[in-house]
Amino acid sequence: xxxxxxxxxxxxxxxxxxxxxxxxxxxxxxxxxxxxxxxxxxxxxxxxxxxxxxxxxxxxxxxxxxxxxxxxxxxxxxxxxxxxxxxxxxxxxxxxxxxxxxxxxxxxxxxxxxxxxxxxxxxxxxxxxxxxxxxxxxxxxxxxxxxxxxxxxxxxxxxxxxxxxxxxxxxxxxxxxxxxxxxxxxxxxxxxxxxxxxxxxxxxxxxxxxxxxxxxxxxxxxxxxxxxxxxxxxxxxxxxxxxxxxxxxxxxxxxxxxxxxxxxxxxxxxxxxxxxxxxxxxxxxxxxxxxxxxxxxxxxxxxxxxxxxxxxxxxxxxxxxxxxxxxxxxxxxxxxxxxxxxxxxxxxxxxxxxxxxxxxxxxxxxxxxxxxxxxxxxxxxxxxxxxxxxxxxxxxxxxxxxxxxxxxxxxxxxxxxxxxxxxxxxxxxxxxxxxxxxxxxxxxxxxxx
Amino acid sequence: xxxxxxxxxxxxxxxxxxxxxxxxxxxxxxxxxxxxxxxxxxxxxxxxxxxxxxxxxxxxxxxxxxxxxxxxxxxxxxxxxxxxxxxxxxxxxxxxxxxxxxxxxxxxxxxxxxxxxxxxxxxxxxxxxxxxxxxxxxxxxxxxxxxxxxxxxxxxxxxxxxxxxxxxxxxxxxxxxxxxxxxxxxxxxxxxxxxxxxxxxxxxxxxxxxxxxxxxxxxxxxxxxxxxxxxxxxxxxxxxxxxxxxxxxxxxxxxxxxxxxxxxxxxxxxxxxxxxxxxxxxxxxxxxxxxxxxxxxxxxxxxxxxxxxxxxxxxxxxxxxxxxxxxxxxxxxxxxxxxxxxxxxxxxxxxxxxxxxxxxxxxxxxxxxxxxxxxxxxxxxxxxxxxxxxxxxxxxxxxxxxxxxxxxxxxxxxxxxxxxxxxxxxxxxxxxxxxxxxxxxxxxxxxxxxxxxxxxxxxxxxxxxxxxxxxxxxxxxxxxxxxxxxxx
Numbered sequence: 001x002x003x004x005x006x007x008x009x010x011x012x013x014x015x016x017x018x019x020x021x022x023x024x025x026x027x028x029x030x031x032x033x034x035x036x037x038x039x040x041x042x043x044x045x046x047x048x049x050x051x052x053x054x055x056x057x058x059x060x061x062x063x064x065x066x067x068x069x070x071x072x073x074x075x076x077x078x079x080x081x082x083x084x085x086x087x088x089x090x091x092x093x094x095x096x097x098x099x100x101x102x103x104x105x106x107x108x109x110x111x112x113x114x115x116x117x118x119x120x121x122x123x124x125x126x127x128x129x130x131x132x133x134x135x136x137x138x139x140x141x142x143x144x145x146x147x148x149x150x151x152x153x154x155x156x157x158x159x160x161x162x163x164x165x166x167x168x169x170x171x172x173x174x175x176x177x178x179x180x181x182x183x184x185x186x187x188x189x190x191x192x193x194x195x196x197x198x199x200x201x202x203x204x205x206x207x208x209x210x211x212x213x214x215x216x217x218x219x220x221x222x223x224x225x226x227x228x229x230x231x232x233x234x235x236x237x238x239x240x241x242x243x244x245x246x247x248x249x250x251x252x253x254x255x256x257x258x259x260x261x262x263x264x265x266x267x268x269x270x271x272x273x274x275x276x277x278x279x280x281x282x283x284x285x286x287x288x289x290x291x292x293x294x295x296x297x298x299x300x301x302x303x304x305x306x307x308x309x310x311x312x313x314x315x316x317x318x319x320x321x322x323x324x325x326x327x328x329x330x331x332x333x334x335x336x337x338x339x340x341x342x343x344x345x346x347x348x349x350x351x352x353x354x355x356x357x358x359x360x361x362x363x364x365x366x367x368x369x370x371x372x373x374x375x376x377x378x379x380x381x382x383x384x385x386x387x388x389x390x391x392x393x394x395x396x397x398x399x400x401x402x403x404x405x406x407x408x409x410x411x412x413x414x415x416x417x418x419x420x421x422x423x424x425x426x427x428x429x430x431x432x433x434x435x436x437x438x439x440x441x442x443x444x445x446x447x448x449x
Numbered sequence: 450x451x452x453x454x455x456x457x458x459x460x461x462x463x464x465x466x467x468x469x470x471x472x473x474x475x476x477x478x479x480x481x482x483x484x485x486x487x488x489x490x491x492x493x494x495x496x497x498x499x500x501x502x503x504x505x506x507x508x509x510x511x512x513x514x515x516x517x518x519x520x521x522x523x524x525x526x527x528x529x530x531x532x533x534x535x536x537x538x539x540x541x542x543x544x545x546x547x548x549x550x551x552x553x554x555x556x557x558x559x560x561x562x563x564x565x566x567x568x569x570x571x572x573x574x575x576x577x578x579x580x581x582x583x584x585x586x587x588x589x590x591x592x593x594x595x596x597x598x599x600x601x602x603x604x605x606x607x608x609x610x611x612x613x614x615x616x617x618x619x620x621x622x623x624x625x626x627x628x629x630x631x632x633x634x635x636x637x638x639x640x641x642x643x644x645x646x647x648x649x650x651x652x653x654x655x656x657x658x659x660x661x662x663x664x665x666x667x668x669x670x671x672x673x674x675x676x677x678x679x680x681x682x683x684x685x686x687x688x689x690x691x692x693x694x695x696x697x698x699x700x701x702x703x704x705x706x707x708x709x710x711x712x713x714x715x716x717x718x719x720x721x722x723x724x725x726x727x728x729x730x731x732x733x734x735x736x737x738x739x740x741x742x743x744x745x746x747x748x749x750x751x752x753x754x755x756x757x758x759x760x761x762x763x764x765x766x767x768x769x770x771x772x773x774x775x776x777x778x779x780x781x782x783x784x785x786x787x788x789x790x791x792x793x794x795x796x797x798x799x800x801x802x803x804x805x806x807x808x809x810x811x812x813x814x815x816x817x818x819x820x821x822x823x824x825x826x827x828x829x830x831x832x833x834x835x836x837x838x839x840x841x842x843x844x845x846x847x848x849x850x851x852x853x854x855x856x857x858x859x860x861x862x863x864x865x866x867x868x869x870x871x872x873x874x875x876x877x878x879x880x881x882x883x884x885x886x887x888x889x890x891x892x893x894x895x896x897x898x899x900x901x902x903x904x905x906x907x908x909x910x911x912x913x914x915x916x917x918x919x920x921x922x923x924x925x926x927x928x929x930x931x932x933x934x935x936x937x
Contacts, residue, residue, distance in 0.1 A: 001793050002524050002716075003800045003876040010800075013807045013880060017823075025823070026802040028697035029667050038695070039566035041559065043790025046528055053784055057537030059552030061545070070542050073771055078466065082493050084534075090511035091504035094525055097722035100857050101918075102848070102911035106507035107721040110500070113454050116932040120487050126928050129722070132578035135771035163771035170740070170767035174589040174623045213481055242473035245483050267553050268543030268772025270578070270724030279928030288722065291930045293921035295913040300450050303916045305925045312614045312862075321618035324579035324712070328720030335500060338454050341463045341490035346472060353477070354470035376477055397549055405544055424467045 060267075063402035067430035069359070071380045071421030072209070072405045073134070073161050073235050073257065074265045077348070078425055080339045083262040087332045097288070097324065101303040102295075107327060108302035111290040114334045121240040121337075122254040123247020124276040129288035130330040131322060134257025135167040137273030138203070138233055140320060141255035142168060144277065144284040145201035145229040146177060147319070153178045155199045155228070157190040159208035161235055162410040188212035188373030188382070192219060196226035201253075205233035206243070209412065210373055210419065211380035213243065220250035229253060237261055237333075238423070239378045241349030246276070253277045262336030263329055272329035283309060286320030348424050352379035355422035355431075362435045363420070368442065372417065380421040382407065387445045389418040395441045401434055450913075451502040455933040458489035487935075506912040507721070508856045514882050516808075518827045518859035518871025519613065519661055521691045521713035523801075528788065529716060529781035538780055543772040547757045553776065554756030558744045560783045561728075567794070568690075568707060569700020570730030574739040575774040580688060582769065583708025583727030584619035584655070589766045590706060590731065590738040591653045591682050592623045597764065600680065603652035607676075609638040611660035611863050613686040625652055632865055636662040636820040644675050651681035658702070659689045661863045661871065663805065663824035673703030682706060682735070690714045691875070692802060692826035695795025705732045715782035726778040737764035742773050800876035801826040804883060808874055811887045815894045816846075819866055827873035829866050836868050841897035843868040845904040848915065849893040852908040855886060 005013075010022065019025045027033065044052060062068075065076050087093075091106060098104030098111075111129045118127035131137045142154050154172075156165060158181050165179075172179055182202070183191045188210045196202060202223040206214035220230035232246040234256030246254035259271035275285060283306065291305035309319045340348060356379040363369050368386040385392060389406035396403040404420035407413025422431070473482050491499075508515065515522035533539070541553060557575055564573045577583040588606070595603045606620035609630045617627040628646050633639045638656070654676045658666045666672065673683045685699040685707035691714045693699075699707045711717045712725035719725070731739055742758035758773055789797065802825050809818060809828040816830040832843040847857035847870065859871040874883055897904055908914060924930040 001789065001796070002526050003797055004879045005800055005803075005876075009880045010803065013803055016810055017806055019806075019823075022796075022799040022803060025806060026692075026696055026799040026825075028693070029665065029669075031670065032697040032701055034696070034698060034701070038791055040563050040695075040791040040794070041787050043793050044787050046788055049784060049788045050528060050532060052787060053532035053556075053780065054535060056552035056556050057532075057535035059555065060537040060541045061549040062537060062540035062542065063545070063549070065540065068542065070544055072544055074543050076540065076542065080464075080466065080493075082497060086497060086500040086504075088530065089501070089504045091507040091509045092721055093530075093718045094510035094512075094522075095507050095721040096515065096517055096520055096522060096719045096856075100508070100847075100851065101916045102908050102913055103508035103513075103851050103856055104506075104721075105912040106503035106505065109451070109453070109503055109506070110721075112932070116453070116455060117488070119932045123483075126931050132582060132724075133770050133772075136578070136582075136769075161771065163768065166768050167771055170589065170769055173766070174592050176624065213477075240483075241486065242477070242482055244481055248483065264539040264777075265542045266539050267541040267550065267774075267776040269770070269775040270726075270778055272724075282928040282931070283926065289925065289931055291921035291925045293917045293930070295916045297914055299913050301913040301916040303918055303921055305918065305921045305931075308922075318618040318621070321581045321585055321615060321622050322579075323581040323615050324710075324719075324723040324725040326578075326720075326724045327722035328718075329724055331721065335496065337488060338491055338496045338499070339463070339493060340466060341458065342486045342488040343461060343463055343490045344466050345488060346486055347465075347469065348467055350473050350475065351467040351470040353473060353475075357476060376481060378477075393546065397546065402542060402545060409544075 064400045065425045066427040067433055068402040069404045069420040069422065069434065070402045072419055073163060075236055075260045075423055076265055076425055077238065077260050077423050079262050082339050083332055083335045086335050092331055093328060098304060101301060105302060108290050110331050110334055112292060112302050114330045115290060117334060117337045118274045118276050122276045123245030124254055125279045126282045127274060127276040128285045129290060130326040131273035131275055131287055132326060133269060133271045133273045134235055135164045137255035137275050138164050139168055139171045140275050140286045141231045141253045142201060144253055144281060145231055147284055148229060148281055149200040151198055151200035152176055153180060153199050154201050154203055155180045155182050155193055155196050156203045157182050157205060158184050159190055159210055160203060160205045160233060161209045162412045187375040189214050189375045192222045196223060196228050199226060199228040201229045201231045203231045203233060205235060207236060207239055207378045207380065210382050211377040212373055212375035213377060216249035216251055231255060236378065238349055238352055241345040243378065258333045261333035263332050270326060270329050272326040272333055284319055287322040287325050351424040355424065355426040359420060359422040359431050362431050366439060379423060380419065382417050382419050385416045385418055386442060388415050392438060392441055396437050399437050401437060451499055453933050454499060455489055457495055458491035460490050462490040462492050464493055513854055513856050514878060514886060515856040516858050516872045516874050517856055518873040519688050521873060521875055523716055523875035524877035525716050525718040526785060529784050532784050533777045533780040538777065548754045551754060551756055554744050556783050557779060558746050558756050560779055561744060563786055564728060564730065567694060568730055569698030571733040572736040572739060573728045573730045574743060575728045575779055576740045576769055577727040577729055578770055578775055579723060579725035580708055580710040580727045581615045581619055583729045584615060585622050586729045586740060586769050587684055587706040587708060588619055588623045590735055593738055593766050594735060595652055602650055605650045606652055607646055607654040609656060610865050611662050612655055613657045613661060613688040614862060616655040616686060636664045637666055637668065640668045640671055643672055647675060647679035649680060651679050653682045653684050655684040655686060657686040657689055659692045659825040662820060662829050663827040664820060664822060665825055669702045689826060692798055694798045695791055696798055700732065705735050711778055711782040716785040717778045717781045724775055724778055726775040737762060738766055740767065740769045741765045797876045804874040804876060804878060808872060808883050812890060815890050827871060829869050829871045831866050832868040832870065835897055839897045839901040841901050841904045843870050845907060846893050848907040849904060850889060852910045853889040855889060
């Protein structure tokens with residue numbers, strides 16, 4: 001119990017009100033009292049609750065970060081201790097949305113810095129204060145493109161993360177937006193459709209779900225020829241430390257997931273979505289935006305701006321209904337980027353590429369394993385095994401190895417295909433253990449036949 | 450004013466994070482790579498000093514009384530933070546096999562059962578990321594429900610003028626036309642006006658109960674019946690659920706759909722504007738439409754995992770985010786529930802109601818309290834009479850509170866009360882803090898009468914004073930002033 005009231009306090013306060021009891025004060029209208037037993041866990045003393053939660057956490061098997069090869073939209077990267085240390089300070093974590101500028105300059109400046117980082121990383125002009133995650137950022141990007149073009153049809157690469165596509169479909173069904181798929185080349189990259197006339201946008205993820213780096217510039221050219229926008233989706237933000245930017249490629253809108261910047265995988269969230277675009281589309285951005293201004297004494301100040309687009313002012317005419325966003329997660333990412341800097345981010349991106357190439361070489365050295373897709377990759381790629389990928393994942397988890405994602409689990413490929421990823425946390429020993437155990441499983445499978 | 454990160458640092462400054470692996474051009478053709486990476490290089494100590502300095506420029510629950518109406522700025526227990534950082538939670542990848550996530554799934558299942566029971570619903574989805582996301586999820590469910598029944602003409606959403614402010618935008622996202630219903634002089638939704646607004650086009654009625662005046666909708670059962678008779682669905686906005694936990698249940702009031710804000714009622718910290726968590730509850734007929742995946746408990750047949758993420762729900766609207774939930778936020782809410790139990794949760798709601806009524810009673814002689822009835826967890830008062838006498842507005846009072854280290858109440862909402870201040874103390878504040886608040890308010894009202902012009906100069910003691918919002922808006926419209934640019 002964290003409420004501070006003593007029985008004396010309660011009696012005194014009820015006395016001021018002239019009310020007999022807490023029950024009398026708070027009772028619902030007659031007929032709405034709860035007449036049944038409720039299924040709520042019994043109260044535990046704090047030490048018991050701590051133990052209970054620790055026991056629950058220990059029933060999970062996160063696997064060893066050194067030998068975790070599962071990415072597919074959530075990535076285990078190194079988190080510099082300065083990031084949680086600073087981001088979880090009371091003054092940040094227990095503040096509300098910074099509506100009162102005078103009382104929120106810390107949060108507001110941090111959001112302004114996040115917006116700047118996202119612009120610098122994507123090569124675009126403006127960014128909002130964050131959205132829930134990469135998948136809802138994608139939806140917001142599609143809505144922006146639909147509003148900008150007046151079209152309710154979007155062309156979506158078949159190499160978009162299947163989970164992202166499913167979320168887009170949920171929203172599209174409710175909003176009357178039609179989704180058209182763009183097929184893939186045999187190397188795993190997107191085949192640009194011959195005609196996109198009348199479409200709001202071409203949506204392309206790079207690196208795509210299969211790890212392949214797309215020619216976003218060609219996608220943007222084709223989209224623009226059809227008077228559509230190009231929406232680039234970035235699911236592995238670490239790639240922004242190395243790869244050509246959405247701005248350099250000519251994308252109109254960049255959306256994505258910044259979990260890789262200092263946030264734990266946390267069984268799926270909270271993460272932080274970003275939306276960036278060109279000046280032309282600034283008023284279509286969803287959610288909060290922070291701008292720089294001055295106070296009455298001429299001191300530099302930051303404040304929420306363009307609130308006229310937002311739900312609490314514009315109500316049913318708002319550009320989006322988003323209200324609470326991911327401020328604290330954006331703060332984690334901002335502190336991460338400040339801590340690693342350009343120098344660190346570039347070297348971490350290179351380490352991801354190095355480890356992924358070590359992994360690929362080690363896996364492809366095993367007879368019977370192939371790489372079905374030929375396109376260049378960043379830190380993630382598909383291998384084809386001589387047996388069901390699920391069998392391998394099941395067998396290796398007993399050895400604390402998280403082997404990757406069987407593509408068939410998300411209905412995204414052959415049952416022998418395994419999507420694997422390496423990051424800077426992957427070790428040579430982790431790769432060696434993966435290879436050794438994988439060979440055991442393969443030999444066992446052969447023997448069983 | 451701390452300078453921006455981009456105005457600090459020197460190229461090459463900073464720690465080394467990984468074993469040197471060269472540069473990206475060692476691995477990919479330069480045509481695939483970015484030309485430059487214009488981020489500042491900073492020493493860790495520079496970063497530390499910068500963000501500690503920024504933190505000093507914020508109000509927060511841990512440093513200030515924060516009576517922000519409808520936002521439930523209660524204390525966030527530190528147990529929540531400790532348990533949410535356990536490696537078994539933090540390092541668990543969302544796509545591991547269910548068998549590797551039994552502790553996480555057990556917690557989610559237990560949390561869902563608890564919320565379902567506490568609020569009288571058939572089932573909950575833990576997927577939505579925040580309150581507004583929950584509202585949108587429910588609107589998508591309502592739309593699919595009507596459509597699956599072949600009831601295609603339902604295109605309007607009724608929103609009382611005392612409902613939570615986000616509702617109209619959420620309804621509009623799925624194409625619903627929003628119809629407002631007024632409240633009575635007693636501060637309740639006008640039942641006759643609601644009935645008059647009902648016809649065969651009504652899809653949903655979104656209500657907040659207690660409403661944003663802090664008053665319980667006494668006619669709620671008649672209202673839900675009227676909406677149901679017209680073929681519409683009832684939606685409960687859980688923004689104000691801190692008033693009712695363990696006391697009454699939206700399901701018993703007849704609601705079909707609802708959301709909760711775990712970052713309000715269940716003590717997940719607000720984080721300066723998120724992340725939140727906005728689980729959505731549904732009655733038996735709407736439950737099949739909840740987003741997937743949901744957590745299932747299997748009969749213990751010895752085969753397979755006991756708890757599983759289930760995607761096989763043919764009527765589901767589908768997922769509303771890529772992974773199953775804001776899991777780490779759920780851990781915090783679950784910790785809060787297990788240290789309280791039902792009696793503790795109910796008592797918190799009762800004490801929230803006590804604190805609000807106590808402040809309401811004591812500010813009666815300072816500002817106008819426009820509704821005679823006792824409030825629930827929050828109340829509104831009006832500076833309209835003060836403004837008539839002195840020209841001092843609710844905004845000036847709010848800014849004066851900031852000078853005293855008290856966060857401003859919610860202002861100018863709901864619109865039905867002019868010069869409105871909406872005050873929600875929450876249960877975690879002491880009587881001494883509440884008494885202190887009333888005295889600060891008394892001082893401001895006294896100042897308003899004695900020297901009204903001085904009130905427009907407030908605040909004076911905050912990190913910055915009143916800011917020029919018009920100028921920034923004009924530039925922002927052109928995409929200017931929303932980021933740092935080289936050269937300023």
